[in-house]
Amino acid sequence: MEADISPAFPNPVLDEKFTPGQYTPTSATAFLSPGIPSPTPAGSAMKLYDPSDPSTYPSSPVSSGYDNSSYVVQTSGPLGGAQMHQEVPADLRRAIAIGMTVFSLLQRYSSKSPITLMSSLTIPLNDGNRIPWLGFGTGTALYLKDAEQAVLTAINNGIIHLDGAQMYGNEESLGAAIAASGKTRSSLYVTTKLDKLREGQTVREAFLESLGKLKLDYVDLYLIHMPVAHEGRLKAVWKEFEALKKEGLAKSIGVSNFRVRDLEELLDGATVVPAVNQIEYHPYVVKAAQPVIEYMKKHGILPTSYGGLTPIVRFKGGPVDPVLSSIRERLQKTSGKPVTEGQVLGLWLRAKGIPEITTTSKVERIKEYIATETLPDLTVEEVHAIDEAGSQVHHRVFAQWLDAAKL
Numbered sequence: 001m002e003a004d005i006s007p008a009f010p011n012p013v014l015d016e017k018f019t020p021g022q023y024t025p026t027s028a029t030a031f032l033s034p035g036i037p038s039p040t041p042a043g044s045a046m047k048l049y050d051p052s053d054p055s056t057y058p059s060s061p062v063s064s065g066y067d068n069s070s071y072v073v074q075t076s077g078p079l080g081g082a083q084m085h086q087e088v089p090a091d092l093r094r095a096i097a098i099g100m101t102v103f104s105l106l107q108r109y110s111s112k113s114p115i116t117l118m119s120s121l122t123i124p125l126n127d128g129n130r131i132p133w134l135g136f137g138t139g140t141a142l143y144l145k146d147a148e149q150a151v152l153t154a155i156n157n158g159i160i161h162l163d164g165a166q167m168y169g170n171e172e173s174l175g176a177a178i179a180a181s182g183k184t185r186s187s188l189y190v191t192t193k194l195d196k197l198r199e200g201q202t203v204r205e206a207f208l209e210s211l212g213k214l215k216l217d218y219v220d221l222y223l224i225h226m227p228v229a230h231e232g233r234l235k236a237v238w239k240e241f242e243a244l245k246k247e248g249l250a251k252s253i254g255v256s257n258f259r260v261r262d263l264e265e266l267l268d269g270a271t272v273v274p275a276v277n278q279i280e281y282h283p284y285v286v287k288a289a290q291p292v293i294e295y296m297k298k299h300g301i302l303p304t305s306y307g308g309l310t311p312i313v314r315f316k317g318g319p320v321d322p323v324l325s326s327i328r329e330r331l332q333k334t335s336g337k338p339v340t341e342g343q344v345l346g347l348w349l350r351a352k353g354i355p356e357i358t359t360t361s362k363v364e365r366i367k368e369y370i371a372t373e374t375l376p377d378l379t380v381e382e383v384h385a386i387d388e389a390g391s392q393v394h395h396r397v398f399a400q401w402l403d404a405a406k407l
């Protein structure tokens with residue numbers, strides 16, 4: 001049976017880009033956040049895309065002849081693109097944009113200055129918000145550990161999307177890193193997740209505790225971490241999530257590790273459809289995840305992936321290995337840049353429009369993750385080949401109970 005490589009959810013950007021059997025990169029700019037510099041053809045000047053100012057709109061289609069290698073290099077520091085959009089008047093913004101272009105070019109050609117690539121690819125959600133494609137997590141390797149230094153390093157090296165959770169026991173250190181980074185709130189995207197409620201505790205109380213630890217006045221995304229922690233209470237819990245969204249305390253709300261039956265239960269009577277379902281997603285669970293992915297696609301719920309590097313980190317030697325290796329070689333030749341197998345897995349997720357939530361203890365790896373955003377697309381055949389190889393075996397690492405019942 002042929003693996004399904006159609007987009008995993010109804011995504012205006014990907015539906016436009018990606019029809020089964022044909023994948024044409026026509027509108028890379030559509031992925032970018034407002035205020036984030038648009039990809040420009042090699043050699044042309046950087047321009048900030050500001051939705052309130054038509055003169056900054058990229059001509060359409062921006063990317064005919066668009067070269068992935070020419071993504072704008074953005075300097076790190078307090079004047080990130082998104083921040084400029086939010087807080088600086090248009091004239092000044094334009095002047096700063098020109099200044100940044102010159103500065104960025106000077107940096108690019110000066111031998112000593114370090115250049116920081118910034119994560120800038122975003123994916124639309126069903127509530128009108130956008131989620132940065134690349135997320136840096138404070139679970140797994142950082143679970144129950146102080147995450148301040150790791151998160152600060154990630155932010156300083158261009159990460160904007162931070163994935164936390166009450167269960168990870170380190171929201172304070174995530175908040176400390178955010179504060180220490182000096183970034184404005186609007187330039188970062190912060191997720192946290194609800195754990196099991198204590199006896200008599202409301203969702204609102206648990207949420208406010210998280211918010212206090214994070215030292216924030218809102219989160220971008222609030223998720224129910226595990227359906228099994230709220231057996232029989234999912235609808236009531238979701239009602240409280242809806243209230244938090246209405247108040248603007250959580251810009252988007254969603255779920256994690258949800259099966260079809262959990263989504264069905266939650267959606268019955270819901271006024272807000274979850275924006276995302278964060279699930280373990282890599283080639284070795286493609287087949288098992290298919291029912292829930294299909295259901296989510298029907299309801300406009302975006303899958304986000306954790307554990308995406310499993311084939312190279314936790315199950316080496318599986319049938320996906322040779323496929324990754326040959327795609328890596330092809331991409332390296334095509335792009336003229338070094339490409340890793342981890343990046344091929346990231347590109348596989350990107351091709352499906354699925355954000356990658358990952359983590360690392362290494363600066364070089366952060367750079368590698370961010371650089372994935374600017375590598376060329378996988379071909380439809382390559383996406384198929386990874387799906388097919390992954391479907392030969394099943395390896396789930398997290399939330400094993402998901403396999404005990406029909407997804």
Ligand SMILES: NC(=O)c1ccc[n+]([C@@H]2O[C@H](COP(=O)([O-])OP(=O)(O)OC[C@H]3O[C@@H](n4cnc5c(N)ncnc54)[C@H](OP(=O)(O)O)[C@@H]3O)[C@@H](O)[C@H]2O)c1
Nearest residue numbers: 137138139140141163256306307308309357358359360361
């Ligand atoms: N919702 C949930 O239930 C749930 C469950 C699990 C995770 N998550 C979220 O997702 C985040 C990431 O999860 P994950 O750790 O499973 O992500 P992952 O992307 O599958 O793995 C990341 C790990 O892979 C290692 N790595 C990367 N490239 C490597 C390579 N080439 N060779 C060897 N090791 C390599 C990194 O270690 P180095 O330090 O060596 O780079 C890092 O620890 C978590 O922190 C959490 O925020 C959510």
